Amino acid sequence: MFHNQRAVYLSRMLLVFSLIAVFLVLVLLLKNQYFLLFSFMVLLCTLLPAYWRFEHQPLKTQTLMFVAILIALAVAGRVPFASIPSVQAASFVIILGGVVLGPELGFVTGSTTALVSNMFLGQGPWTPWQMVAWGLMGLTAGFIGRTKFRHSLIAMIVFGGVWGFVFGWMMDLWYALAYVTPLTPKSFILAFVASAGFDLNHCLSNVVLIGLLYRTWEKLFNRLDRKYSFLPKQ
Known part of the structure; x- marks a missing residue:
């Protein structure tokens, strides 16, 4: 029975x-037109795993409120630092949210953060790609949250630092596919190299924030989870 459920879940995620x-x-093929429509389609896709995960166990109001608060914190952690390339606190909040709430709601938190924060910073064809990148960050943080590594500060620092680069590489991929012509192996690599400084900024901001705040925020979030039981007990 368990293996059947797991197979169904994996097929749905695929x-x-x-x-x-x-x-x-489609965003690329349509020359970056209708990007806002595709952004909302991506958002709908990120909501599906959470819906499937909790289809027989409806989420409590407290859980939905906590997700909304996390998204607001992530947006607030991104917008004020917009003048400093790739330096922001959104990734830190998304990672913590994923660790506490699991992969499905971490996915929702990450993707929604990109869409909402870009309402202040400017929507564009980069939005759906940022939604996917931050969504995957929250998703993978949720998987980490199910292991003993969530209690290791070093492991979480490494995780955050690596994602600072992975996020940048995903955005570099979009930029290269959308704007670099002719797209040759050399120009493709140069597109990635050109943003290395920005990716390093993102990596370092994640490392510093996790190093300074992870323990405190994890204890706070865990205390709230014990009080309100955000997720149904398995």
């Missing part, structure tokens, strides 16, 4: 990521 990939490709 469908979600296949749809997201289609939307990202």
